[in-house]
Amino acid sequence: RESDLVVAGGVSIDTPERRGYKYMQGGMESADGRCYAFDSRANGTVFSRGVGAVLLKRVKDAVKDGDHIYAVIKGGAINNDGSLKAGFTAPGIEGQVEVAKQAISNADIDVENIRFVEAHGTG
Known part of the structure; x- marks a missing residue:
């Protein structure tokens, strides 16, 4: 099925909410609380909360409607x-x-x- 406009989004939350930062040897979290993706210093990840959303529309419709186009997939x-x-x-x-x-x-x-x-x- 085709859509004229799509809202695509995501959210990341911790439940129950965690407070502070606790490193555990052998775990996924970074020993120094920093994430160095694609770097020789990479030593784990840092979890956080966030939310984001984008509106997706056909290019021809966005041009016709005078929308600001940030990117084309x-x-x-x-x-x-x-x-x-x-x-x-x-x-x-x-x-x-x-x-x-x-x-x-x-x-x-x-x-x-x-x-x-x-x-x-x-x-």
Whole structure:
């Protein structure tokens, strides 16, 4: 089914609410309370609360309506490399390469035209 306008959003909360920061050896949380995703200092993640939402509309409709266009989604892809991943907080390299190739193929674009990549990094 097609929609003319979509609100896509997400929220992250802790329940019950946690207070303070407690590092546990062998856990997912960073020893120093900082997240260094994609950095040689990466030593874990930091959990927090947040909320975000975007409005999605066809490009032709947004242009016709005079909307400010922040970005255009040309294509995407998802995967799960399950047992092939490097660890609980790190995906497998092969899986990441394959999903990037699939997204580029789905978008039907030349990689030289990519100006921005959204990434998830747990640190």
